[in-house]
Amino acid sequence: MPSSKGYGGRIVERVLADEFGGSASIDYVPQGVVFTLDAPSKGLGVEPTEWSAP
Numbered sequence: 001m002p003s004s005k006g007y008g009g010r011i012v013e014r015v016l017a018d019e020f021g022g023s024a025s026i027d028y029v030p031q032g033v034v035f036t037l038d039a040p041s042k043g044l045g046v047e048p049t050e051w052s053a054p
Contacts, residue, residue, distance in 0.1 A: 001028040 009026045017024040022039025 001030070 002023055005020060005026070013017075013024045016037060020037060020039035025036045027034045027036070041054075
């Protein structure tokens with residue numbers, strides 16, 4: 001288990017929280033890694049950042 005959160009983990013939490021309009025957390029427990037995303041379900045079928053080739 002890491003003793004502190006690294007840069008990558010903080011970026012994942014922040015980007016996903018912002019993308020889904022909620023909160024995200026990564027926790028390291030003896031059994032492994034727990035990722036939690038708490039976000040409204042409204043709009044989950046819509047991809048606001050959809051990418052298309054030029």
